[in-house]
Amino acid sequence: MYAGSPSVSIASRGRNRVSLFADAKYAAEPELPSHSPVSLAEKEPAEEDQDPWDLPELQDNGVKWSDLNTRGKVLRVLTSTLKTVLLLGFLYMFVCSLDVLSSSFQLVGGKAAGDIFKDNAVLSNPVAGLVIGVLVTVLVQSSSTSSSIVVSMVSSGLLEVRSAVPIIMGANIGTSVTNTIVAVMQAGDRNEFRRAFAGATVHDFFNWLSVLVLLPLEVASGFLYKLTKLIIDSFQIQTGADAPDLLKVITEPLTKNIIELDSSVISGIATGDPAAQNKSLIKIWCKTQKVTNLVNITVPGIANCTPDALCWVENNQTWTEQNQTETFNLKKCTHIFVHANLPDLAVGLILLALSLLALCTCLILIVKLLHSMLKGQVAVVIKKVLNTDFPFPFGWLTGYLAMIVGAGMTFIVQSSSVFTSAITPLVGIGVISIERAYPLTLGSNIGTTTTAILAAMASPGETLANSLQISLCHFVFNICGILLWYPIPITRVPIRLAKALGNRTAKYRWFAALYLFLCFFLFPLLVLGLSIAGWQVLVGVGVPVVVLLVFVIVVNIMQSHCLRFLPSCLRSWDFLPKPLHSLKPWDRQVTLAMTFCRTRCCFCCKCCNDEEKDEMKEDKSLEVYDNPALTIEDEGKVFATSL
Known part of the structure; x- marks a missing residue:
């Protein structure tokens, strides 16, 4: 550390924002360099003993309705009406941005997703099929698209129904990445982020836990395949009509002017059509005629x-x-990229940046509007309706009613991603509890499979049985998952795991991005690579990792509940290097890197530096000091870096 220079310590407590506090022994120095920035800090909440999962009271500090004069009442009605219109408008833009985000992912990774499906030798491995389903759904941001590719391959005879079941399970996992991304965008407030991230990842934990139980059972016995085969053979199911696509009807007037895609190209690549390999996903001709x-x-x-x-x-x-x-082109599309002459990757990256910007903006504005609208009696009524159980002895029916609501809403909008992403901000601001969001999410899982069943019933007669069987496998998988993880309160493990992860990400916010990367990208890619190398390699690497993971989980549980049965060396993990059993050392490095980058940026812009100091002077929990050197103090050790 620089001799004689003032030091600043990064506090790891509080609101998990980068906190810099001046050392007491330098507090009396009269003048310090004016060019050194410091960051904001917030005090520890006064109510440290309160449960962070309690729903907050959104109090209305404004003037009561009875105390308003006629002019005030008219203004309040107009203001409330304007806020409602704006909320609906931002919600519409939010849904449209999700649609464009899905299109951008298809442009960036759609062809790669189609190529992944071409290796039938890998798809015959159930573990590889599972992670391929996850990766493809993450790449195209749509479980409907990945499921339709699987149905196309089964219908054309390129893939057996039994081999397609793990891929459908993977698609069920991959579709939950959208609402997890939406939750990350609420990282501005610690408690909102805690609730939102837990509300989103409860979907992840439900899907992963269901797969951990049902995939080995399916590989060993084929019960999903046999059960759905029995249903198909027992009923004389006739070809039906297409499922209503209300969401597309609502969003298409805007999204079709931004981009339109030919999703059949991905299916063509997966089924081995050579003409589809060099064909662009961007639709140029929207009206054609075949003669x-x-x-x-x-x-x-x-x-x-x-x-x-x-x-x-x-x-x-x-x-x-x-x-x-012969196909005759009659009318060109009207979207903005029809004459762009850009490759799919360039258009996809442009749309990805714009859609993420629109998604963040709409989400921030929606949350702010909800905060201003859901106050006082309105908040009380809404929270009571959404979170109150039926009276005894029918309280257990409340969750199942929530499932029906979730399934119905998802059936209407035909997208589980849209529905779960829409309720994530409500969980974050405390309008919906995570205990109520859990059955709503399970119902959404069921709703998205029923629309797939209706779509499969519209298939031609020769492909109806196989496509319908795959859709039923998806439906039965979710029903079995609900039977495993919902009816008995003690089995609602996803809620406890999601809360634990929410607490961890609220303390270390960077861990949310790491979770997304590991869970939906790195882990599936590693498993896929091991599967391609051969089942011997997969077993040789996977079995020791699984055994170690089970050992760690069992020891952690015993450390919490029955410590006396453990040997003395395993009663804590202190014998390991701290980075192997704590996130604090990693948090210190991440915080230091972020602070250093932020400091450099502020040095480049004097106005940025002045604005930051003005904000801190308004924060009464801070003492502001200009400091040319940054020091980090953690557990008695002092780390320093020059700014």
Whole structure:
């Protein structure tokens, strides 16, 4: 550390914002350099003993309605009406940005997703099929798209139904990444972030835990395949109509002017169509017409003629008649990229940046509007309706009613990602408890499978059985997961795991990004790589890792509940290096890196530095000092860096 220079310590407590406090022995120095920035800190909450999962009281500090004069009442009504209109508008933009985000992911990784499905040798491995389902759904940001690819492959005979079941399970996991991303965008407030991230990841834990139980059971016995096969064979199911796509009807007027995609290209790549490999996903012609004509063609000999077709010999050549279909382009699309002449990757990256910007903006504005609207009696009524159970002895029915609501809403909008992403901000601000969000999410899982079943019933007769069986496998998988992790309160493990993760990410906010990267990208990619290397490699690496993970989990549980049964060396993890059993050392490094980068940016812009100091002077929990050097003190050790 620089001798004689004032030091600043980063506090790891409080609101988990980077906190810099001046050392007491330098507090009396009269003048310090004016160019050194410091960061904001917040005091520890006064109510440290309060449960952070308690829903907050959104109090209305304004003037009561009875105390307003006529002009005030008219202004309040107009203000409330304007806020409601703005909320609906921002919600519409939020849903549209999710649609564009899905399109951007398909442009960036859609063809790669189609190529992943082409290796049938890998798909025959159930573990590889599972992680492929996760990766493809994350790449295209749509479980409906990945499921339709699987159905297309099964219908064309390229993939067996039994091999497709793990892929459907993976698609169920991958679709939960959207609302987890939405939760990350609420990281501005510690407690809101805690609740929002837990409300989003309860979906992740439900899917992963269901897979951990049901995938080995399916591999060993094939119960999902056999059960759905029995249902298909037992009922004379007729071809039905397409499922209503209300969400598309609502969002299409805006999104079709931004981008339109030909999703059949991804299915064509997966099914081995050579013409689809070099075809762009961006739709250029939105209205086409196919005309089939009977034309004369030559064949090598009479033996090559189709039995039912006319065949003759003329001028020493064998001729026959054959139907040929030509496609005529009638009308171009109207979206903004129709004349761009850009590659799919460039358009995808542009849309990805714009959609994420729109998503963040809409989410921030929605949360602020909800904060201003859900106060006083309005908040009391809404929270009572959403979070109150039925009276005894029918309280257990409340969760199942929430499942029906979640399934119905998802059926209406035809997207579980949209529904779960919409309730995530409500969980964050405390309108919906995580205990109520859990059955709503489970119902959403069921709702998205019922729409797939209706869509499968619209398939042609020759492919109806296979496509419907895959959809039923998805449905039965979610029903079995609900039976495992909901009816008995003690089995609602996903809620406890999500709360534990919410507490961890509220304390170390960077851990949320690490969780997303590990859970939805790195882990599936590693498992896929081991699967491609062969099942011997997968077993040789995977079994020791699983055994170690189970050992750590068991020891952690015993440390919390039955410490006396453990040997003395395992009663704590202190014998390991601290980075192996604590996030504090990592948090120190991340905090230091972020502070250093922020400091450099502020040095480049004097106005940024002045604005930051003005904000801190308004915060009464801070003492502001200009400091040319940054020191970090943690557990008696002092770390220093020059700014």
